[in-house]
Amino acid sequence: MELPISSRLTERSKRRVRVLHVCLIVTVIWNMFAIYKYFVDPFVQDPFFRRWKFFKYWITNEPLVVLFSLVFVSLNVCLYICTGFMIISPIVRTLWGVLKRYFPCRIRRRTWCFCNCSCKSLERILKGIHDSHCDWEPQRPDVLDDTTKRYIFSILNGCKEKLNIENMHYRLVGSSAEGLGKPYTVELNKGYLDPLGKFLLRFFCCCCPCSTAYTSLRTDFDIIIECDSSNTNINTFKLEHLRSENDTPGFVRLQCEETRENNHLAFLCKNVYAHNYLSSGLVRSNISDIVNHTSENELPSSRIFGIFKHPPVIELEESGPAVKLVTYPLGQAWYWNDDQKVVSFEGDIVFGIHYLQAWPSCAARWSSRPRFWPSANVVKEIFQSGFILVPKPSHNRTDMDDEIEWHISFSHCEMYLSTKIPKVAKACYLALKLVLKNHLAYHCDNLKTYYLKTILLWELEKHAEEFWSLENMVECFDCLLDSLIKCANEKKCPNYWIESLDLFEKMDRKDLSSLIDVFRKIQANPAPYIEDVGSMWC
Incomplete structure (x- = not known):
């Protein structure tokens, strides 16, 4: 339509x-x-x-x-x-x-203010994060504000109508749902009591000094609009695993077993290699179109009166399998520091197909490998929860293949595992996340926080529960940092679920090499890279 x-x-x-x-x-x-x-x-x-x-x-x-x-x-x-x-x-x-x-000196953000000096020891900083940033309530549908809920439901209803798929529901995943980040909307929620004052303060003072030591832990919403594989219009497609040597592990195709005339999703299919496949590209563009046509009255916007009732700037872009929607006030298009930006809402909206009671062969080793964590019962529950297909092609495909490949995602499994992560491990991860966002990201743009979470999950498997204790917190942080440095040196970071999938495969080797000198400095004195005295000014 x-x-x-x-x-x-x-x-x-x-x-x-x-x-x-x-x-x-x-x-x-x-x-x-x-x-x-x-x-x-x-x-x-x-x-x-x-x-x-x-x-x-x-x-x-x-x-x-x-x-x-x-x-x-x-x-x-x-x-x-x-x-x-x-x-x-x-x-x-x-x-x-x-x-x-x-300007290789990185003219943006807080590198101008970094003075390589911290008022606290590493142990004290880690314990501070442990006490104040590890008790964030994971974002669940029942704790969202009414405006955000209405917006998500408007997207959900639009998907049902335009994609011709019934019995769809949404799921919150990612850092905000795992308690590993604080979404922008929730952080600004208390400011709605005085929205005009907050807007004017940030509008006119967006480049003034403010304490941003931990604002890098803010994150966006990750929303999966999903349907089950048993859905009437979806169960006509069969999984076609890619087994060629040139194929990237973790990607599949969905081949239609019915004729085009009998297929209710024919408008989302493409004929490739003499077969009809459900097109990930067409699904992604349809989701983008649905998001782009939602009413402004349903946006989780800044509560400003008059012409500022809705945020003036609305950006929409396709990012991987997701459609990213960002709304923010006028004048916030560029920042002295990205973490100072005032965002009314930032969310990644993804379409997914959930295959229950099924487990992909490329991840078969995950359930059987020896580990300290998680427990056997948790492994069994995750194994039975299945996997989700999202519309994302592998990076080394032709234009034709880009339109029909789907990526195997375990985001719901990661959300469940996050409830089992020890608090000390979570604090060390958040500290390393600060290092990445405030320093490493300037030297390697493609270094993502998801890689840190992958390293965290691997290290949790390798160490007994007693290792992750308050008395051992500095060693725990060094363990995660050493593992990240090892991956950078070897230029290889295996996916936690699919070991044969290298997360660093598409990264620039020169960027990874440029991190070695930075890692050497961080290892010598990690404390200021987490909390520097200059961070309060930029």
Whole structure:
């Protein structure tokens, strides 16, 4: 079903941003004209206004007028800064690739403020994270605010209608659902009590100093809109495992066993190699279209009145198997520090097909290998929970194969395992996540937090439960860091579920090599790389 073009979120956002830009520029021009006519010109023409007696008279006899003038000047300074910031933002974003190439000193974020000095020891920092950041409540559907729930249900209903699939439901996965990160929407939820004040504060002061030592632990929502493989329209497809030497492990195709005339999902299929396959590319583009046509009234937006009732900037892009939706106030297109950004909502929406009571052959060794963790009962439960197919092709495929390959995901299994992770291990992981986001990411853009979680799961298997104790916390952190360094040196990081799948396979070897010197510095003194005294200023 085709939706009207005029209802697209991104197009409406662009129009609104243009209007606000024009209004702001007109306001600035009028403001500058008024200042010149009523303030600057009289001071230039009449010497009396430049005498001390004039100022003394107003300060003594009209203090309210003086106060009003100071406020007026302050607001004007903020207005000019804000206008300049918004004009510079798109320019910087456009030229960022060039700037990044010719300024290897990493001009963005807190590297300017890093002074390689910490007020606390590593053990004290880790215990602080253990006490304050390991008790985050995992995001479950029942704890979401009403606006976010309504938005997710609108996406869900759109998928049912457009994809012609009934009995669909949603699942929260990723760091926010695992308690390994704090989603933006939840963090800003208390600010809704005074939304205008919060908006103005961040709008005019988005590049001022603020404490961002742990804001790198903020994360987005990961939402899977899934249906079961037993669904009437899905069970007509059979799994076709890729067994060629050139095939990447963990990817499959879904071949239709019915004729195109009898297939209710024929509009999502492509004829390749003389067979009809469910197209991951068509499914992904349909999900993007559904998200792009949701009503602005259903967005988990910043609660601002008037024209700011909805966040002016709405960005939508396809990222891997997901459709990423980000909403934020005007003027936040570029930041002194990415972690200072004000985000009303950031979420990855993924379509998935859940195969219950089934386990892929490429991950067969996971259930039988020797381990200290998790327990045999947990392994059995995970094995019976099956796997999920998401619309993501392998990176080394042809354009034709890109449209029909599906990736095997175990995100629901990882969410269940996260409830079994010892608190000490979680604290060490969060500390390493801070190191990655605040330092390593500048040297290797493709280094993802998922790789850290993979390393954590591997190390949990290798060590007994007694190893992850408070008294042994520094050694636990060193264990995770050493494992990450080993993977970087060997340029190989096996997937936790599918050992033959190398997560570092598509990473630039030069980027990995550039991390070696950084790792050497971090190993010598890890504490400031987690919590540096300069972090409060950027």
